Amino acid sequence: xxxxxxxxxxxxxxxxxxxxxxxxxxxxxxxxxxxxxxxxxxxxxxxxxxxxxxxxxxxxxxxxxxxxxxxxxxxxxxxxxxxxxxxxxxxxxxxxxxxxxxxxxxxxxxxxxxxxxxxxx
Amino acid sequence: xxxxxxxxxxxxxxxxxxxxxxxxxxxxxxxxxxxxxxxxxxxxxxxxxxxxxxxxxxxxxxxxxxxxxxxxxxxxxxxxxxxxxxxxxxxxxxxxxxxxxxxxxxxxxxxxxxxxxxxxxxxxxxxxxxxxxxxxxxxxxxxxxxxxxxxxxxxxxxxxxxxxxxxxxxxxxxxxxxxxxxxxxxxxxxxxxxxxxxxxxxxxxxxxxxxxxxxxxxxxxxxxxxxxxxxxxxxxxxxxxxxxxxxxxxxxxxxxxxxxxxxxxxxxxxxxxxxxxxxxxxxxxxxxxxxxxxxxxxxxxxxxxxxxxxxxxxxxxxxxxxxxxxxxxxxxxxxxxxxxxxxxxxxxxxxxxxxxxxxxxxxxxxxxxxxxxxxxxxxxxxxxxxxxxxxxxxxxxxxxxxxxxxxxxxxxxxxxxxxxxxxxxxxxxxxxxxxxxxxxxxxxxxxxxxxxxxxxxxxxxxxxxxxxxxxxxxxxxxxxxxxxxxxxxxxxxxxxxxxxxxxxxxxxxxxxxxxxxxxxxxxxxxxxxxxxxxxxxxxxxxxxxxxxxxxxxxxxxxxxxxxxxxxxxxxxxxxxxxxxxxxxxxxxxxxxxxxx
Amino acid sequence: xxxxxxxxxxxxxxxxxxxxxxxxxxxxxxxxxxxxxxxxxxxxxxxxxxxxxxxxxxxxxxxxxxxxxxxxxxxxxxxxxxxxxxxxxxxxxxxxxxxxxxxxxxxxxxxxxxxxxxxxxxxxxxxxxxxxxxxxxxxxxxxxxxxxxxxxxxxxxx
Numbered sequence: 001x002x003x004x005x006x007x008x009x010x011x012x013x014x015x016x017x018x019x020x021x022x023x024x025x026x027x028x029x030x031x032x033x034x035x036x037x038x039x040x041x042x043x044x045x046x047x048x049x050x051x052x053x054x055x056x057x058x059x060x061x062x063x064x065x066x067x068x069x070x071x072x073x074x075x076x077x078x079x080x081x082x083x084x085x086x087x088x089x090x091x092x093x094x095x096x097x098x099x100x101x102x103x104x105x106x107x108x109x110x111x112x113x114x115x116x117x118x119x120x121x
Numbered sequence: 122x123x124x125x126x127x128x129x130x131x132x133x134x135x136x137x138x139x140x141x142x143x144x145x146x147x148x149x150x151x152x153x154x155x156x157x158x159x160x161x162x163x164x165x166x167x168x169x170x171x172x173x174x175x176x177x178x179x180x181x182x183x184x185x186x187x188x189x190x191x192x193x194x195x196x197x198x199x200x201x202x203x204x205x206x207x208x209x210x211x212x213x214x215x216x217x218x219x220x221x222x223x224x225x226x227x228x229x230x231x232x233x234x235x236x237x238x239x240x241x242x243x244x245x246x247x248x249x250x251x252x253x254x255x256x257x258x259x260x261x262x263x264x265x266x267x268x269x270x271x272x273x274x275x276x277x278x279x280x281x282x283x284x285x286x287x288x289x290x291x292x293x294x295x296x297x298x299x300x301x302x303x304x305x306x307x308x309x310x311x312x313x314x315x316x317x318x319x320x321x322x323x324x325x326x327x328x329x330x331x332x333x334x335x336x337x338x339x340x341x342x343x344x345x346x347x348x349x350x351x352x353x354x355x356x357x358x359x360x361x362x363x364x365x366x367x368x369x370x371x372x373x374x375x376x377x378x379x380x381x382x383x384x385x386x387x388x389x390x391x392x393x394x395x396x397x398x399x400x401x402x403x404x405x406x407x408x409x410x411x412x413x414x415x416x417x418x419x420x421x422x423x424x425x426x427x428x429x430x431x432x433x434x435x436x437x438x439x440x441x442x443x444x445x446x447x448x449x450x451x452x453x454x455x456x457x458x459x460x461x462x463x464x465x466x467x468x469x470x471x472x473x474x475x476x477x478x479x480x481x482x483x484x485x486x487x488x489x490x491x492x493x494x495x496x497x498x499x500x501x502x503x504x505x506x507x508x509x510x511x512x513x514x515x516x517x518x519x520x521x522x523x524x525x526x527x528x529x530x531x532x533x534x535x536x537x538x539x540x541x542x543x544x545x546x547x548x549x550x551x552x553x554x555x556x557x558x559x560x561x562x563x564x565x566x567x568x569x570x571x572x573x574x575x576x577x578x579x580x581x582x583x584x585x586x587x588x589x590x591x592x593x594x595x596x597x598x599x600x601x602x603x604x605x606x607x608x609x610x611x612x613x614x615x616x617x618x619x620x621x622x623x624x625x626x627x628x629x630x631x632x633x634x635x636x637x638x639x640x641x642x643x644x645x646x647x648x649x650x651x652x653x654x655x656x657x658x659x660x661x662x663x664x665x666x667x668x669x670x671x672x673x674x675x676x677x678x679x680x681x682x683x684x685x686x687x688x689x690x691x692x693x694x695x696x697x698x699x700x701x702x703x704x705x706x707x708x709x710x711x712x713x714x715x716x717x
Numbered sequence: 718x719x720x721x722x723x724x725x726x727x728x729x730x731x732x733x734x735x736x737x738x739x740x741x742x743x744x745x746x747x748x749x750x751x752x753x754x755x756x757x758x759x760x761x762x763x764x765x766x767x768x769x770x771x772x773x774x775x776x777x778x779x780x781x782x783x784x785x786x787x788x789x790x791x792x793x794x795x796x797x798x799x800x801x802x803x804x805x806x807x808x809x810x811x812x813x814x815x816x817x818x819x820x821x822x823x824x825x826x827x828x829x830x831x832x833x834x835x836x837x838x839x840x841x842x843x844x845x846x847x848x849x850x851x852x853x854x855x856x857x858x859x860x861x862x863x864x865x866x867x868x869x870x871x872x873x874x875x
Contacts (some may be wrong), residue, residue: 035363063293071488113219419780
């Protein structure tokens with residue numbers, strides 16, 4: 001939509017915030033760091049593995065998104081998991097073979113993988 | 122039709138798991154389930170390899186997707202009884218004890234982020250860079266809305282109040298720069314974003330462009346309004362294809378939404394932005410060279426004045442700022458200049474993004490308040506030097522900068538203190554060096570770079586850097602003489618004095634700074650024919666010691682067939698053939714190859 | 718123009734010239750597009766550009782030879798850029814470059830393989846210093862390199 005005034009901008013802001021919080025309440029998100037660093041460290045393979053795993057399991061209400069470089073190059077590739085009502089949890093140095101575990105243990109069952117976790121927001 | 126099973130038990134039948142005993146696990150499950158009359162409810166499936174062979178045999182139980190590792194036949198009973206019948210997860214067989222949310226540290230509590238203050242980078246890694254809505258949801262374009270409700274003079278006053286200085290290296294006060302362009306006579310003015318991040322070792326601009334492109338656009342639009350320009354250019358390196366793609370997407374979204382184009386937010390102000398791809402020339406980071414390049418010419422600097430603020434792109438008044446500078450503008454407008462100015466030192470306000478690389482544990486981007494010490498950045502945020510090595514120096518400011526040794530680590534960093542120490546802020550690339558880095562080799566590395574990137578216009582820069590490089594090559598090759606050091610110093614002086622742009626004026630800095638702090642390394646090369654760090658190959662030789670077991674790996678690794686020896690007998694290196702690449706040493710499993 | 722260029726490529730070039738030819742400061746974008754089409758900038762192409770956008774060939778030659786991005790000689794199907802940035806330098810970029818030369822069978826002064834499969838270049842910095850040493854093949858970046866990984870990476874593009 002066209003933003004013609006400050007009011008329009010505020011409306012979009014509110015709806016964007018609502019959309020984000022609605023996602024927080026009802027759905028789960030997987031967010032992959034897809035800056036050049038992330039991609040160089042293998043983020044694209046990780047993204048494919050995540051999409052595969054989600055479709056293999058037929059998981060509903062999961063959105064897979066990308067974000068830019070958060071600045072922790074040493075720990076790329078980085079994957080964040082957000083479950084309804086919970087903080088965003090970041091995993092680092094993720095390898096394709098870690099993806100099934102992250103999806104099944106954390107995304108589906110809420111058990112955080114202590115060996116890969118970096119921090120939460 | 123097969124009955125729908127309520128649960129699935131997946132047993133890995135890959136080679137790794139089979140060899141650790143999964144073959145017996147599948148029949149054991151089937152037997153136990155049959156005994157409990159659950160054969161119809163629970164399906165046992167053999168799967169392919171999960172790639173976690175060292176933890177095999179693996180068993181995964183669906184629908185929960187619980188991952189059990191190192192499962193033995195004796196565990197099968199418990200899995201069926203406790204998990205499949207009672208629905209309780211067996212913690213002891215889990216890959217590791219799961220962490221609780223409470224036990225996971227907050228971002229703000231982990232060492233890497235604790236001392237950071239994310240202002241320009243606030244959205245990077247947090248929002249989807251390809252969604253304008255997410256940017257708006259994170260207070261995006263509010264700074265623009267606020268700016269458009271003010272007079273251009275007030276916008277400039279706010280930027281001045283913030284104390285923001287150019288983040289590209291020069292450190293010129295941004296508000297003053299805007300004022301010059303605003304005051305310049307002419308109807309047509311331009312805003313240019315310098316995204317030609319060429320300093321080797323700096324990548325904060327790329328991160329912002331890739332991670333938060335709308336922030337840069339918003340900064341440029343605000344600048345356009347303040348200086349009275351209606352057109353903007355982003356000059357971005359072609360080496361950043363992802364950044365260019367994200368910028369193109371962001372510009373299109375902003376155009377479609379009316380945040381770029383005619384009559385933005387009903388204010389009557391109009392602004393458009395184009396992208397120009399750089400074509401690979403470091404000197405184009407210099408503003409007059411950058412303008413020449415946008416105009417389609419060889420990117421060579423010209424004398425200033427006139428400054429671009431008066432005569433820039435196609436002779437029109439133009440305001441040039443770098444990416445990080447523009448990225449600070451939206452928040453300064455939104456929060457007010459005072460908030461920004463509350464961080465930092467007397468002369469350098471706000472935060473600065475540093476790119477932390479080289480011999481350091483946590484490589485990455487650190488945005489910290491000005492005035493922090495290098496020690497805090499390297500040890501608290503960067504986690505120190507890896508592999509138990511000793512810190513030697515940190516190089517700051519790229520090819521224009523210098524290095525800071527151990528004794529200057531407690532210096533509070535701002536534009537002035539760094540210049541005083543013989544280094545410079547530059548774009549904020551920090552390359553950490555340890556005891557295995559040769560400072561003469563580092564100086565040579567930078568001279569090689571500037572010599573290659575000199576545009577050739579000024580003779581002292583074109584010829585002088587070449588001569589300096591020859592001397593450094595000579596020293597690294599073991600052919601240096603006592604006169605070489607004073608000769609380097611005298612050349613450095615002439616190049617600094619006789620060059621038009623910052624590239625030449627600062628090109629000798631890496632040499633002067635290493636001469637200042639590490640003169641003994643130069644002297645060791647010249648007098649003792651030694652490279653104390655063990656880098657310069659002219660002084661090196663590789664020999665095989667008695668630890669050799671004759672495995673032959675070194676022989677295979679050698680690219681020039683300099684190693685000979687029978688299997689299970691000690692090998693030897695032919696020093697005539699050896700090119701001192703070190704490939705053999707890297708391969709040797711017995712640490713039987715000495716360098717020295 | 719000779720027969721060595723495909724008709725469809727020349728049509729594409731004319732399309733680019735029609736699109737961009739009249740814009741201010743168009744020379745560099747036109748050269749970038751032309752190089753995308755032909756893989757390099759042959760003399761005949763430069764002459765055609767000169768005639769269409771009315772910029773003297775001498776000036777075009779000056780621009781082409783100034784910027785590292787432009788090439789007057791044919792290049793390989795895949796472009797390998799070995800990063801020589803500071804962070805890569807201190808973390809062993811020289812060894813990576815040597816291994817690339819070895820795997821591609823290129824001598825010190827050579828840059829393109831005989832079968833035109835690969836062109837090897839160095840680049841000052843690709844801004845991926847956190848994962849040094851790094852290299853780029855076409856638009857893909859590969860990081861945390863060790864010499865042993867080079868063969869596997871090149872094989873993906875063979």
